[in-house]
Amino acid sequence: MAPDLTLHGFFNSSASFRVRIALELKGLAWRHAGVDLRKGDQDAPEFRQLNPNGLVPALEIEGRRLTQSLAIIDLLDRLAPEPRLLPTDGVHREQVLEIACLIAADIHPLDNLRVLKYLTSTLAVTDAQKRAWYAHWIHEGFRALERLLPDHDGWCVGPSPTLADCCLVPQVANASRMAVDLDAYPRIRRIAQYCNSHPAFQRAAPSAQPDYVAA
Structure with a gap:
């Protein structure tokens, strides 16, 4: 019997986007x-009751809840093992975790919406300074990420989509939305383009969500 899944998220949230990709890759039915x-x-x-940290995503499943995108995707791997997003093979597993953590732990937290709001509302930085902050940390992370990726039209690691691809595509989408110049990262751009040709990534895209609002 398929699990009852409700995903609390925001269309432009990178972390929510990661989980939507995983849900769609696995063909699981879910409510938005x-x-x-x-x-x-x-x-x-009421939302703080669901997630005391006040962040998205939060997944409700069979009367319980789980937060943190990587933890949620690990759970989905156990609920629906195919395609396997966190490989069991040692080398591929390590590569996937390295890429996923670089994005989710090193890049994303510095450019999260709550950080950008703090910069403008509390520290009173200008919009130009905020964008410079955002671009700086994208470039810092993407320079490293580019060196970890294969130079091809394919997935980040191995012959099928993984957690690494679930993390990469949302980060590229948000960097593009913030008008960061990504010309220096051909591997990142080629892999993101390849991923976005897959129907699961298209269904998970921000513009395909019911709460989407054009900027």
Whole structure:
């Protein structure tokens, strides 16, 4: 019997996007529950009950809940083992985790919406300074990421999509949305383009979500 899954997320959230890709790759049915980060829905008491950290995504499954995108995707790997997003093969597993953690732990937290809001609302940086901050940390991370990736039109690691691809595509999408010049990263761009040709990535895209609002 298929699990009852509700994903609380925001269309432009990189972390929510990662989980949507995983759900679509695995062909799991899920319900969307929008949390508008721009309006502050994440601070509502009912959402804080669901996720005390006030972040998305949060997954409700069979009466319980789980937060943190990488933990959620690990759970989905156990619920629906194919395609395997975190490989069991030692070398591929290590490569996937290296790429995923570089993106999810080193790049994304510095450019998260709550960080950018703090920069502008509390530290009173200008919009130009905020964008310079964002671009700086993208470049710092992407220079390293580019060297970890194969030079091909294919997946990040191995012959099938993995957690690495689930992390890479949302980060590229957000960097592009913020008008960061990615010309120096041909491997990143080619792999992202390859991933985005897959129907699961297209169904998971921000513009395909019911809470999508054009900028």
